[in-house]
Amino acid sequence: MSVYSAPAVVKPLSVTDLAAMKRGGEKISCLTAYDASFSALLDRVGIDVILVGDSLGMVIQGQQSTVPVIMDDMVYHSRCVTRVRTRAFVVTDLPFGSYATPEMALLNAARLLQAGGAQMVKLEGARLDVIRFLVDQGVPVCAHLGLLPQSINQLGAYRVQGKEPLVAEQILEHADKVEQAGASMLVLECVPASLAANISAKLSIPVIGIGAGVDCDGQVLVLYDILNLEAGKKPRFYKNFMAEANGVEEAVRLYHQAVKSCQYPAPEHCY
Numbered sequence: 216m217s218v219y220s221a222p223a224v225v226k227p228l229s230v231t232d233l234a235a236m237k238r239g240g241e242k243i244s245c246l247t248a249y250d251a252s253f254s255a256l257l258d259r260v261g262i263d264v265i266l267v268g269d270s271l272g273m274v275i276q277g278q279q280s281t282v283p284v285i286m287d288d289m290v291y292h293s294r295c296v297t298r299v300r301t302r303a304f305v306v307t308d309l310p311f312g313s314y315a316t317p318e319m320a321l322l323n324a325a326r327l328l329q330a331g332g333a334q335m336v337k338l339e340g341a342r343l344d345v346i347r348f349l350v351d352q353g354v355p356v357c358a359h360l361g362l363l364p365q366s367i368n369q370l371g372a373y374r375v376q377g378k379e380p381l382v383a384e385q386i387l388e389h390a391d392k393v394e395q396a397g398a399s400m401l402v403l404e405c406v407p408a409s410l411a412a413n414i415s416a417k418l419s420i421p422v423i424g425i426g427a428g429v430d431c432d433g434q435v436l437v438l439y440d441i442l443n444l445e446a447g448k449k450p451r452f453y454k455n456f457m458a459e460a461n462g463v464e465e466a467v468r469l470y471h472q473a474v475k476s477c478q479y480p481a482p483e484h485c486y
């Protein structure tokens with residue numbers, strides 16, 4: 216036998232690894248990152264999924280919402296993140312206006328996968344035509360339901376969605392339909408915990424919650440929120456993991472462990 220062993224090449228997690236985690240009952244930890252330093256740190260800690268979110272418009276660019284974010288921003292930040300991570304699965308948001316038609320969505324998704332190095336794209340709303348077309352062309356898609364921040368100019372305010380039975384029923388229906396359209400993951404934002412639990416149990420694809428209770432298959436938060444870097448009004452699901460940590464890496468590790476052990480979110484973080 217050779218004394219030389221093969222180099223320890225770590226392949227990033229794949230969409231099938233994430234599906235297996237759901238089946239096996241292992242919670243999926245996810246945080247946003249927009250640059251190489253945080254990407255490497257999250258990867259080191261073992262965060263399963265890095266989301267290059269259009270929340271970068273707010274926490275990086277200082278915009279009032281995610282609406283001003285453009286494709287060039289998403290490509291640039293995706294590249295910064297994917298260049299250095301070894302294990303984490305990388306999902307990138309398609310920004311406002313970039314998936315108005317299926318053809319447009321494909322051109323933009325291809326930029327995120329090719330130039331950005333992302334493994335999956337995320338889009339807001341039950342855009343079944345767009346999801347089917349992307350999946351048909353080989354693009355893994357994460358749907359995003361509940362609170363849709365790209366629609367803030369119609370919503371007027373960031374609010375919990377699906378408290379009324381009729382709206383809850385519609386979100387459940389949309390969740391079913393995006394799965395049938397071929398989405399391989401779903402983010403549920405700001406919905407009652409009971410609704411998110413029902414959806415997570417019903418779907419076979421991983422459901423990642425933010426302000427959606429502990430019974431989702433995984434959790435996602437904006438990195439800067441767990442690091443207590445966000446000033447202003449704090450949403451319910453907000454938790455400052457720096458409070459119990461000695462530094463940034465430990466805060467991320469505490470978040471990771473809290474998600475894996477179902478300690479986060481606690482009832483006070485839920486709707």
Ligand SMILES: Nc1nc(=O)c2c([nH]1)NC[C@@H]1CN(c3ccc(C(=O)N[C@@H](CCC(=O)O)C(=O)O)cc3)CN21
Nearest residue numbers: 270273274281364373374375437440445449450451452
């Ligand atoms: N830093 C940051 N963190 C986020 O979680 C985040 C962003 N930015 N930007 C894009 C969206 C906007 N998000 C938000 C923003 C505010 C609330 C919020 O204030 N929610 C109220 C709801 C009150 C109610 O409906 O009763 C809350 O008190 O939780 C929720 C989600 C989530 N996303």
Ligand SMILES: CC(C)C(=O)C(=O)O
Nearest residue numbers: 247268269270402425
């Ligand atoms: C908050 C998450 C789900 C997101 O879409 C973002 O960071 O843009």
Ligand SMILES: [Mg+2]
Nearest residue numbers: 268269270308
């Ligand atoms: Mg987003």
